[in-house]
Amino acid sequence: MAATAPHRRAGRSPLRSAGPALGRAGLLAPGLILLVALAFLPLVAIVISGFLNDRSQFTAANFAHVLTSGIYLKLLGRTLAVAFLTTAVAIALAWPAALALARHTSPGSRTVILGLVIIPYITSQLLLIYGFLSLIQAGGPVSFVLSHLHLVDAHASILYTPWANILMLIYENLPAAILIMYSASESIDASVLEAARTLGARPWYVFLRVVWPLSSAMVVVNFTLNFVQTVGAFAEPAILGGPNGQMLGIAIQAQLSTGASQGFAVALSLVLLVASLVVVGAVALLVSWMRRAQAGGTPRRIVTPATEV
Amino acid sequence: MHSPLSRGRRGKVAAVFAVAAAAALILSGCSLGPGDGNGSSGDKTLTVGVWKGYGADLPWVATEFKKKTGAHLKFVYIDSEQNLIDLLGQSNGGIDVALPNIQYIGQGIDKGLLHELDTSKLKNWKDIYPDFSGRPEIRKDGKVYGIPWTYGSTGLFYSDKLFSSAPTSLGVLWDSAYAGKIAIKDDATDTVPTAALYAGQDPQKPDMTTLKPTLQKLKDNSKLLYSSNDELAKAISSGTAQLGIANSDGIGGIIASGASDIKYTIPKEGAVGWIDNWAISAKTKHLDLAYDWLDYMTSPAFLDEWANNPDEAAPAPANQKAVEALSSEAQTRIQANPDKIGELALQLPHPAKVLQSWQDTWQEVKAG
Numbered sequence: 079m080a081a082t083a084p085h086r087r088a089g090r091s092p093l094r095s096a097g098p099a100l101g102r103a104g105l106l107a108p109g110l111i112l113l114v115a116l117a118f119l120p121l122v123a124i125v126i127s128g129f130l131n132d133r134s135q136f137t138a139a140n141f142a143h144v145l146t147s148g149i150y151l152k153l154l155g156r157t158l159a160v161a162f163l164t165t166a167v168a169i170a171l172a173w174p175a176a177l178a179l180a181r182h183t184s185p186g187s188r189t190v191i192l193g194l195v196i197i198p199y200i201t202s203q204l205l206l207i208y209g210f211l212s213l214i215q216a217g218g219p220v221s222f223v224l225s226h227l228h229l230v231d232a233h234a235s236i237l238y239t240p241w242a243n244i245l246m247l248i249y250e251n252l253p254a255a256i257l258i259m260y261s262a263s264e265s266i267d268a269s270v271l272e273a274a275r276t277l278g279a280r281p282w283y284v285f286l287r288v289v290w291p292l293s294s295a296m297v298v299v300n301f302t303l304n305f306v307q308t309v310g311a312f313a314e315p316a317i318l319g320g321p322n323g324q325m326l327g328i329a330i331q332a333q334l335s336t337g338a339s340q341g342f343a344v345a346l347s348l349v350l351l352v353a354s355l356v357v358v359g360a361v362a363l364l365v366s367w368m369r370r371a372q373a374g375g376t377p378r379r380i381v382t383p384a385t386e387v
Numbered sequence: 388m389h390s391p392l393s394r395g396r397r398g399k400v401a402a403v404f405a406v407a408a409a410a411a412l413i414l415s416g417c418s419l420g421p422g423d424g425n426g427s428s429g430d431k432t433l434t435v436g437v438w439k440g441y442g443a444d445l446p447w448v449a450t451e452f453k454k455k456t457g458a459h460l461k462f463v464y465i466d467s468e469q470n471l472i473d474l475l476g477q478s479n480g481g482i483d484v485a486l487p488n489i490q491y492i493g494q495g496i497d498k499g500l501l502h503e504l505d506t507s508k509l510k511n512w513k514d515i516y517p518d519f520s521g522r523p524e525i526r527k528d529g530k531v532y533g534i535p536w537t538y539g540s541t542g543l544f545y546s547d548k549l550f551s552s553a554p555t556s557l558g559v560l561w562d563s564a565y566a567g568k569i570a571i572k573d574d575a576t577d578t579v580p581t582a583a584l585y586a587g588q589d590p591q592k593p594d595m596t597t598l599k600p601t602l603q604k605l606k607d608n609s610k611l612l613y614s615s616n617d618e619l620a621k622a623i624s625s626g627t628a629q630l631g632i633a634n635s636d637g638i639g640g641i642i643a644s645g646a647s648d649i650k651y652t653i654p655k656e657g658a659v660g661w662i663d664n665w666a667i668s669a670k671t672k673h674l675d676l677a678y679d680w681l682d683y684m685t686s687p688a689f690l691d692e693w694a695n696n697p698d699e700a701a702p703a704p705a706n707q708k709a710v711e712a713l714s715s716e717a718q719t720r721i722q723a724n725p726d727k728i729g730e731l732a733l734q735l736p737h738p739a740k741v742l743q744s745w746q747d748t749w750q751e752v753k754a755g
Contacts, residue, residue, distance in 0.1 A: 332574070
């Protein structure tokens with residue numbers, strides 16, 4: 079039997095031997111078609127248009143303008159900082175909630191709470207923004223309560239300030255952050271936590287030495303998904319952020335709508351994309367380094383007597 | 388001779404090429420190409436490139452137009468004037484009629500995207516205010532490419548709770564007494580000419596270096612930089628915005644919807660103005676139908692019905708007869724004030740370099 083197998087393989091027709099490759103192509107095709115048609119080709123077209131001026135001549139002037147302009151670099155820095163802050167705060171808030179949900183709630187109430195967490199996630203973004211606006215505007219419920227407690231003036235509001243934008247972005251990031259951290263928390267074996275505790279580890283030590291190493295990969299996933307979405311925020315700063323809450327997304331939109339150079343808007347978008355990828359990569363590397371450092375560094379190579387001369 | 392490994396690689400490469408080819412086919416199939424203009428029932432269809440919710444797509448318009456011509460309407464919505472010009476170029480006749488404003492129509496003419504209009508075939512041409520129909524921006528080499536439809540201004544709005552009498556100067560926007568109560572359009576093509584008018588500069592050719600501190604003071608005084616009428620309406624209804632600059636039609640709608648303390652005025656320095664024009668695509672396959680559309684859109688029958696509904700926030704018609712047929716209440720509401728036409732600093736075409744310098748300065752002020 080063993081001797082006949084290679085002979086049978088050798089005798090396969092070219093069509094039959096192409097079967098597995100065609101099968102793989104068939105499985106990959108739907109995803110690849112979508113990826114190529116809706117992501118790769120548009121991205122190529124966008125990159126090319128970023129290198130064109132208004133007379134369709136090839137030039138790097140658009141990128142030079144972005145990278146040498148203090149205005150847009152300042153706006154880029156502010157945008158990255160706001161996105162980083164709001165993503166980090168959302169994860170910090172979501173993590174304890176996710177741990178509590180995974181460890182300390184009954185299955186019935188967990189389903190209800192997860193359902194409530196998902197509602198804002200599937201609600202129209204504009205509806206959420208305008209709902210938040212109605213909540214915090216002067217004369218709105220928050221202002222009404224605080225002014226009746228004599229804590230603020232009746233017309234005081236954080237609306238049209240950078241803080242309104244930051245709060246909204248944290249709020250928008252929370253559902254995804256909770257869901258991802260819930261998944262991470264649920265995958266940690268309860269007996270591991272119990273073992274750490276019975277060995278006398280304090281809660282903070284359990285978190286640092288057990289929970290963090292087992293969840294850090296999901297923290298990176300969480301950061302990546304929320305940061306990338308937040309960094310391109312346009313509606314939130316435009317509607318809530320006021321004159322001092324500008325982000326780069328607004329500048330890109332304004333650039334496109336005013337009829338100034340389209341290529342420059344593309345250059346702004348691509349610089350934002352690359353800067354975002356750098357931040358995400360840096361965070362992933364940092365978390366990976368922390369994990370390795372916590373584990374005592376990379377395992378030492380076993381030095382054999384033969385190499386130890 | 389190929390190893391099994393290289394055959395596998397060949398398979399993968401072939402699969403990737405097949406996927407790319409399929410994707411290219413999908414993309415080409417999705418393009419806005421010129422149809423035969425006939426629906427599945429064989430009826431005529433006119434494709435209109437226009438802003439969403441801007442009169443042309445009112446439900447009764449389609450009914451009326453079908454009654455007049457038997458044709459259906461299809462709308463391609465735009466999100467900016469530049470977007471309209473780009474779509475006209477890409478559609479290759481897929482859009483029959485379009486609504487470029489006076490700032491952008493020149494681009495469409497220069498690129499050969501617009502049909503030269505025979506004004507003798509336009510039933511309402513003679514009734515358009517001469518200030519509008521005589522504009523050089525809708526012409527090239529003496530030929531006409533657009534018929535003015537509506538006009539408006541971006542002037543001063545104020546709450547009569549804040550002012551016992553109407554402010555007469557743009558200076559109130561720079562007065563620190565009103566700081567934190569002001570809403571400004573977040574659009575360099577409005578803020579820069581407005582600041583230039585206040586500073587006594589030519590709104591078409593402002594000196595951006597000397598204008599920057601003026602823009603900075605305007606931004607510092609502002610509570611809100613808005614990009615849609617909805618944002619402005621919310622700020623007005625909460626009492627946050629009591630003064631600012633706004634489009635005449637947008638603020639008309641906000642006033643009509645219940646903001647009775649809000650008033651609109653064109654200050655002594657003037658205001659930024661705009662004119663929207665209907666034009667026909669150079670590659671349309673429905674030329675007669677396109678002329679029918681232009682006639683209907685510029686007729687008093689359409690314009691007055693639109694203007695008489697306060698909920699629609701219609702702008703002022705460019706057709707003099709349509710304006711004269713309106714009640715004085717309606718004329719005031721839609722800011723149809725022919726006496727002020729001469730005071731408008733129209734948003735005119737500018738080279739991209741000039742617009743970029745406006746944009747850069749406004750961004751710098753906002754980022755500061």
